[in-house]
Amino acid sequence: MNLLAPDFIATCNDAQAPMLARDYAALGERLAREGIDIDVITRRAAAFEVAVPSWGVGTGGTRFARFPGPAEPRNVFEKLEDCAVIQRLVRCTPRVSPHFPWDCVDDYAALREHAAALGLGFDAVNSNTFQDQPAQALSYKFGSLTHTSAAVREQAVAHNIDCIGYGRALGARALTVWIGDGGNFPGQQHLVRALERYLESMRVIYDALPADWQVFIEHKCYEPAFYSTVIQDWGTSVLCAMELGDKARSLVDLGHHAPNVNIEMIVARLIRFGKLAGFHFNDSKYGDDDLDSGSINPYQLFLVFNELVDAERRGVSGFAPAYLLDQSHNVTDPIESLMNSAATVQRCYVQALLVDRAALDGYQDDNDALMAGNTLKRAFHADVSPILAEARRRAGGAIDPIACYRAARYRERLAAARPPLAGHRSGIV
Ligand code: PSV
Ligand code: MN
Numbered sequence: 001m002n003l004l005a006p007d008f009i010a011t012c013n014d015a016q017a018p019m020l021a022r023d024y025a026a027l028g029e030r031l032a033r034e035g036i037d038i039d040v041i042t043r044r045a046a047a048f049e050v051a052v053p054s055w056g057v058g059t060g061g062t063r064f065a066r067f068p069g070p071a072e073p074r075n076v077f078e079k080l081e082d083c084a085v086i087q088r089l090v091r092c093t094p095r096v097s098p099h100f101p102w103d104c105v106d107d108y109a110a111l112r113e114h115a116a117a118l119g120l121g122f123d124a125v126n127s128n129t130f131q132d133q134p135a136q137a138l139s140y141k142f143g144s145l146t147h148t149s150a151a152v153r154e155q156a157v158a159h160n161i162d163c164i165g166y167g168r169a170l171g172a173r174a175l176t177v178w179i180g181d182g183g184n185f186p187g188q189q190h191l192v193r194a195l196e197r198y199l200e201s202m203r204v205i206y207d208a209l210p211a212d213w214q215v216f217i218e219h220k221c222y223e224p225a226f227y228s229t230v231i232q233d234w235g236t237s238v239l240c241a242m243e244l245g246d247k248a249r250s251l252v253d254l255g256h257h258a259p260n261v262n263i264e265m266i267v268a269r270l271i272r273f274g275k276l277a278g279f280h281f282n283d284s285k286y287g288d289d290d291l292d293s294g295s296i297n298p299y300q301l302f303l304v305f306n307e308l309v310d311a312e313r314r315g316v317s318g319f320a321p322a323y324l325l326d327q328s329h330n331v332t333d334p335i336e337s338l339m340n341s342a343a344t345v346q347r348c349y350v351q352a353l354l355v356d357r358a359a360l361d362g363y364q365d366d367n368d369a370l371m372a373g374n375t376l377k378r379a380f381h382a383d384v385s386p387i388l389a390e391a392r393r394r395a396g397g398a399i400d401p402i403a404c405y406r407a408a409r410y411r412e413r414l415a416a417a418r419p420p421l422a423g424h425r426s427g428i429v
Pocket of ligand 1: 055126178218220253280288326
């Protein structure tokens with residue numbers, strides 16, 4: 001169903017275009033006074049891309065309950081249709097990151113064609129050895145790649161290698177590995193041996209990577225292993241990536257750190273050693289909350305992008321991090337939340353482009369802490385909304401994606417064609 005065709009989006013834009021033109025001109029004038037050409041920034045905003053997680057278009061939940069909404073996608077083909085709606089409106093999400101076996105199909109060429117017809121491609125593929133599947137021979141209850149049983153480890157390794165195969169068929173070039181392995185009680189696991197088993201399993205997966213592929217190692221400090229998660233922090237992740245080789249890098253999920261950790265500093269370290277795989281963007285207040293990007297701590301996200309733009313400007317060799325969203329929606333419409341997050345991530349990138357880096361360098365050299373901080377704050381406080389809206393408008397997207405999406409009444413009009421399937425859960429939980 002083509003509910004958000006270009007002419008519909010153009011009609012939505014008609015009403016807002018005159019006001020946007022005025023706001024854009026006013027911001028352009030302000031930036032010009034600082035020696036910044038707004039059109040250069042808008043072109044860079046338009047080139048910015050962040051991938052959407054296939055699992056994000058379903059309603060998530062908590063471990064207590066899930067409250068699905070109408071017209072939830074029931075399979076990966078329908079998930080892609082929702083991702084296409086997001087891309088049509090925001091124009092900065094042209095790729096989808098699939099998760100297996102949730103997104104397993106019989107015919108990957110057909111899936112790739114379906115995506116291409118919707119204007120979408122695929123980004124990093126994700127393996128899942130943190131759940132048991134109905135027909136699975138051996139359980140992951142006590143771990144997967146690090147399990148004490150060689151047979152379980154082999155099963156988990158085989159699944160990761162299968163994921164590489166699916167990804168090749170889809171045109172992806174990276175495998176993201178996040179495992180929930182670890183211990184819930186002190187003494188439950190031998191801390192050294194568990195990590196050794198991880199490295200041994202990962203070595204087999206690494207050796208199966210095609211020449212132009214990377215493996216992204218994703219860490220998380222706790223959950224479901226509440227005492228000793230095997231890949232619990234960026235230190236462990238980067239040590240493993242270094243041991244495995246050039247194709248292995250560390251992926252930073254913003255919700256996977258202890259409170260108050262300086263994530264932008266971790267990013268700077270990973271950049272320095274050529275080990276930054278990319279990001280799972282989301283936000284959190286307490287833990288791995290999977291809230292929309294920037295909903296709690298937008299300044300932290302800006303500071304992360306400050307490091308990324310700095311690396312871009314320094315021309316760091318091999319610097320090409322993957323930008324991916326990873327979030328779960330309990331009370332919002334997933335399409336709306338993903339659009340919000342994509343725009344927020346893009347916003348922080350654009351704000352970081354506005355940082356007066358020559359001035360910042362000078363303040364840092366002079367140890368002028370106050371003015372250095374104010375230089376960052378000045379860029380962070382700039383309202384770059386007209387740049388984002390103009391970049392979308394020029395690309396055929398919506399000036400106001402949420403308003404246009406709501407005007408299309410997508411869910412209501414699709415509800416009859418997508419009745420819920422008994423026992424089906426398209427979100428994370
Ligand atoms: C784990 O919490 C995680 O962040 C990993 O990226 C998973 O693949 C994803 O969430 C979905 O459960
Ligand atoms: Mn993640």
